[in-house]
Amino acid sequence: MRADARKNYDHILAVARDVVAEHGVNASMRDIARRAGVGLATLLRHFPTREALFEALVCTKLDALTQKADELETSTQPDEALLSWFREWIAFAQGQKGVVAMMAAAHTNPDSALYASCAAVHSASARLLARAQGEGRARADMNGDDLFGLMSALGWLVDLPSFAPRADHLTHIVASAILANPSSSDVEKAAY
Numbered sequence: 001m002r003a004d005a006r007k008n009y010d011h012i013l014a015v016a017r018d019v020v021a022e023h024g025v026n027a028s029m030r031d032i033a034r035r036a037g038v039g040l041a042t043l044l045r046h047f048p049t050r051e052a053l054f055e056a057l058v059c060t061k062l063d064a065l066t067q068k069a070d071e072l073e074t075s076t077q078p079d080e081a082l083l084s085w086f087r088e089w090i091a092f093a094q095g096q097k098g099v100v101a102m103m104a105a106a107h108t109n110p111d112s113a114l115y116a117s118c119a120a121v122h123s124a125s126a127r128l129l130a131r132a133q134g135e136g137r138a139r140a141d142m143n144g145d146d147l148f149g150l151m152s153a154l155g156w157l158v159d160l161p162s163f164a165p166r167a168d169h170l171t172h173i174v175a176s177a178i179l180a181n182p183s184s185s186d187v188e189k190a191a192y
């Protein structure tokens with residue numbers, strides 16, 4: 001990418017971040033273009049779809065999230081790793097208004113700009129679940145699709161203002177339904 005095109009791309013992303021912070025995933029592409037001082041055609045040349053724009057906005061955070069799963073996979077007990085993963089996911093969801101619903105819709109659509117990011121999160125989740133199942137720490141009657149669905153539902157729920165204050169408690173309830181025997185320290189941490 002030429003230097004001037006890269007500068008334009010970075011500027012559009014910075015403006016888009018602000019507009020999305022104000023209006024969530026329903027932010028107008030026209031408003032983003034107008035506020036960035038470019039034409040809609042220029043915005044669409046860089047980001048042909050809303051999903052492509054959101055993929056660019058969240059890819060760094062999703063990369064960090066999947067990296068965290070890699071760390072959890074080797075650094076903690078399987079049940080603690082799964083609970084920590086849930087907390088990381090909720091923190092991501094609360095920081096990215098509306099993107100979880102987009103990801104849930106995109107995770108089975110290879111044509112979606114968000115598909116690769118969804119696949120990485122799905123894979124990381126499935127690995128953490130399989131590890132916990134392998135050690136008898138998670139219920140055996142679920143798979144990575146089930147876990148991704150529960151995470152998506154939980155992410156969508158805590159995105160709603162009325163449920164955001166209960167994010168930790170809701171995370172604990174969902175984790176308790178998945179984990180065979182959550183440790184008492186995890187129960188105490190999640191209760192607050």
